[in-house]
Amino acid sequence: MRVSVIVPTFNEEPNVEALVRRVEDVVPVDDAEIVFVDDSTDGTPEEIERVAATSSIPVRMIHRDDPVGGLSGAVVAGFQSSTADWCLVMDGDLQHPPEMIPVLLETGAQTQADVVVASRYVGGGRADGLSGWVRHLVSRGSIALARSMFPVRLRDCTDPMTGFFAIRRSSIDMDALRPRGFKILLELLTRNRLKVVEEPFVFGERHAGDSKANVRQGMDYLHQLASLRFGRMSRFAVIGATGAVLNLAIMAGLMSLGVVYVWAAVVAALVTITGNFLLQERFVFRDLREGRSVWRRFAESFSFNATEAAVRLPFLVWIVEATTVPAVLAQAVTIAVAFLLRFVFHARVVYRQGRTSPTSPLLSSTESVHDDTVRGARRAE
Numbered sequence: 012m013r014v015s016v017i018v019p020t021f022n023e024e025p026n027v028e029a030l031v032r033r034v035e036d037v038v039p040v041d042d043a044e045i046v047f048v049d050d051s052t053d054g055t056p057e058e059i060e061r062v063a064a065t066s067s068i069p070v071r072m073i074h075r076d077d078p079v080g081g082l083s084g085a086v087v088a089g090f091q092s093s094t095a096d097w098c099l100v101m102d103g104d105l106q107h108p109p110e111m112i113p114v115l116l117e118t119g120a121q122t123q124a125d126v127v128v129a130s131r132y133v134g135g136g137r138a139d140g141l142s143g144w145v146r147h148l149v150s151r152g153s154i155a156l157a158r159s160m161f162p163v164r165l166r167d168c169t170d171p172m173t174g175f176f177a178i179r180r181s182s183i184d185m186d187a188l189r190p191r192g193f194k195i196l197l198e199l200l201t202r203n204r205l206k207v208v209e210e211p212f213v214f215g216e217r218h219a220g221d222s223k224a225n226v227r228q229g230m231d232y233l234h235q236l237a238s239l240r241f242g243r244m245s246r247f248a249v250i251g252a253t254g255a256v257l258n259l260a261i262m263a264g265l266m267s268l269g270v271v272y273v274w275a276a277v278v279a280a281l282v283t284i285t286g287n288f289l290l291q292e293r294f295v296f297r298d299l300r301e302g303r304s305v306w307r308r309f310a311e312s313f314s315f316n317a318t319e320a321a322v323r324l325p326f327l328v329w330i331v332e333a334t335t336v337p338a339v340l341a342q343a344v345t346i347a348v349a350f351l352l353r354f355v356f357h358a359r360v361v362y363r364q365g366r367t368s369p370t371s372p373l374l375s376s377t378e379s380v381h382d383d384t385v386r387g388a389r390r391a392e
Contacts, residue, residue, distance in 0.1 A: 015089065017101075019048045031045060073092060119179065
């Protein structure tokens, strides 16, 4: 059984040597390699090269000048560079004990599992390395939220947030992976039908350095969950519905103050068009924003929506004047009719230059990824 131990790193220079030495002690050197996918800005790449020179196990480094996809992108880059039977993912700070590697691989072989997850929350596992009750609470809450949103796919996994797992390469299409966020296991489990087996482990203290956890990662996690659970159009619809409620509330409020319904509708449209654009930028089209300025995107979005609102206005007037339908209800009908047209325009026009290319976004620029062969390992294709 051949295995690639994939270690995504960001400024983990003090931990490299200890990690390599401990992996050497527990895996057969003829059937394993360590692949560092490094996004560091410190001396980590040089330290990897230094340690690899005396390592008994082959060590490769993929240094990414442009860390496309963040932590998940680093893991996928490691996957795509490997030809082994199994890929084992672990952090570079030694909170994931290398001594668990043989356990995960043996369990995978014996159970014919697609994924073997090292879990902090199955019987015998512990999360001692989480500092303070707040991080424990956040960890538990994040897992509960994910499992509630994916009750079937995550039924057999108590710790979809872990970054310590082994996966059979043949069980997934490596070229189809489109990483987002920093929880790659969550992405793999929710997008694929995989047989999951768990092994308990004790999440340890960092060997050296500082934790990379922060509030922004929490926001990215929520965005990742929403992206996985709800498709782009669904998220667009949620924002559109929110905007519609706001639109109607503004219109009703202005009318209660004596504003003529036509002008109330105009003001409501201007406010919600702007608000919807800001929310769509953040939660719907965030991955398609490159290539055009935000002001150009806003101008196109605002122009289309304003034009569409102007076209809808005569219909609103006709419905109100020619029927007994209340003005607010008539406005709701016209908003619903325009939804699909707005989505198609934004996806095809406003954000067209930011589309992901058919080739892997991780390797879209040969100048941004350097695959350095160290200690006799093969260069990735």
